[in-house]
Amino acid sequence: MSWRLAVGGLLLGCLTLTVHGVDKAKKTVGEFKLSDPRDGKTFALSDLKDRKAVVVVFLGTQCPINNAFLPELARLHEEFSPKGVQFLAINSNSQDTPGAVAEHARKYDVPFPILKDVGNVVADQFGAERTPEAFLLDPSRKVLYRGRIDDQFGVGYFRPGKPTRRDLAVAVEEVLAGKPVSVAATEVAGCKIGRLVKPKTEGSVTFTRHVLPVFQKRCQDCHRPNQIGPMPLLSYEDAVGWSETIREVVAEKRMPPWYADPNHGKFKNDRRLDDDELKAVLGWLDGGMPKGDDRDAPPPRQFPEGWVIGTPDVIIKLPRPYDVPAKAPKNGIPYQYQYVDPGFKEDRWVVRAEARPDATPVVHHVLVFVVPPGQFYNPDDPGQTLCGTAPGEMPMMLRDGMAKKIPAGSRLLFQMHYTPNGKPYRDQSSIGLIFAKKPPERRVLTKPIHNLDFILRKIKIPAGADHFKIEGDFTFKRDAVVLTFMPHMHLRGKSFVYEAVYPDGKKEVLLSVPHYNFNWQSGYRLAEPKRVPKGTKIHCVAHFDNSAKNPHNPDPTKDVSWGDQTWQEMMVGWMDFYYDDGAS
Secondary structure (H helix, E strand, C coil): CCHHHHHHHHHHCCCCCEECCEECCCCEECCEEEECCCCCCEEEHHHHCCCCEEEEEECCCCCHHHHHCHHHHHHHHHHHHHHCEEEEEEECCCCCCHHHHHHHHHHCCCCCCEEECHHHHHHHHHCCCEECEEEEECCCCEEEEEECCCCCEECCEECCCCCCCCHHHHHHHHHHCCCCCCCCECCCCCEECCCCCCCCCCCCCCHHHHHHHHHHHHCCCCCCCCCCCCCCCCCHHHHHHCHHHHHHHHHCCCCCCCCCCCCCCCECCCCCCCHHHHHHHHHHHHCCCCCCCHHHCCCCCCCCCCCCCCCCCEEEECCCCEEECCCCCCCCCCCEEEEECCCCCCCEEEEEEEEECCCHHHEEEEEEEEECCCCCCCCCCCCCEEEEECCCCCCEECCCCEEEEECCCCEEEEEEEECCCCCCEEECCEEEEEECCCCCCEECEEEEECCHHHHCCCCCECCCCCCEEEEEEEECCCCEEEEEEEEECCCCEEEEEEEEECCCCCEEEEEEECCCCCCCCCCEEEEEEEEECCCCEEEEEEEECCCCCCCCCCCCCCCECECCCCCCECCEEEEEEEECCCCC
């Protein structure tokens, strides 16, 4: 028996739990009693018979979509509880202990009871499948609505501003008004509830021998504590608890996240599972998830403590904290810029750099620029971009013999993009730097390729256009070596291509991203640096979908111009390279 299953069995005796089931024919919910781990208080459905309606929402602690909806659930509770509506949350995940449930509820200030359903008994009786999934019950405990809270957040997308329909709120309003619920069921986006399972003890594909090496290679860079992955995948218990979600995202090839067309280019950081790795993970799931012999497991991966890049030589913080409001003004929070003098009296060569958000939930991106003495901030200057972080991108770690230059006396400029989420935060983000021990052979530069007419708003993306093209070019005036690409667009971004046009007229696609994802902005690092002769043009082609077919689209009825906010647009083809005539 696994540790998690054993603990689950012990906890069953520690919590008050009674379930009489759901009458599927009448769609009614029977009695149940569950306890809130925050204070041990028990709640029974029969205690709520005086309420006009009860909203039961199944939640977890680590699902990103689940957590994105928590501020909205708090608002709904505030809006409807004075009108006689009771909100209850139920956590049925086997991997979420009562302590974790209590800690999560306190962290997110959940203002209504959140109850632990050990053994997923209540979830089974409701037929709940995902977090967050909502059920609306009338006074006779009939299920009048089940489904999503609204459509603001989904798999791979979010809608800035507001959803197109507040499904749960509309259903509650209709019940309070004595009207039939107009839409009784909607599809739910979120993580699968981690139900208790009894893994097999033996099998031809085991976790320790076959699956753990795949997780170490492909998953654990992100899926470990304090990294971007929402849940850890370090242990057998982690994998069993998330087995159904793992099956879904791996089979659909949503994870590991990788958006480059494999027909163009090979990349050092390609995260995709190869055929053998995919077969191993799915074979293990299909075979009953046997653990295997601990002696077959590879040694645990060793990760740097604190910083991904290792211990920085210097850590530089924003000089002044910034207070991020709970709610953004109508036009969003403008990018915030802060200069800092690092006090470098001589040239510094940076081989690794990591921008670290402080208030992670509301920091969309951090970009740090180098502004040498006597110069002004110019993001178009290839020597000024130092590093940054955005959803999905990893720190800058250059190859041996390469570095970025910070000239003596330079200032660093932090560009901060904040996106409020309903809760106030104070942010003081930082950057960690590791320097070369000796001057490098190559100076790495970063060029943003764009379209000036688009920046100047001479070009707009028309309302309703589903395949609108914008192009940009950069021509090398010296022989160069290309290292990395990072396409950047906003919510209407559809696809992005980098093409080399050589002096002899030959063309070559270096990177194609046919399905751009704003929520995972990867840098694509060439497996072998690409040498290009003087006169080579890098041609970027971006397509945008400003139609109603795009679930990310904030408003398909409006033309869209260049702008900083996510509901506006950008087209930037970031590219790292060096000139093939030495560092300078």
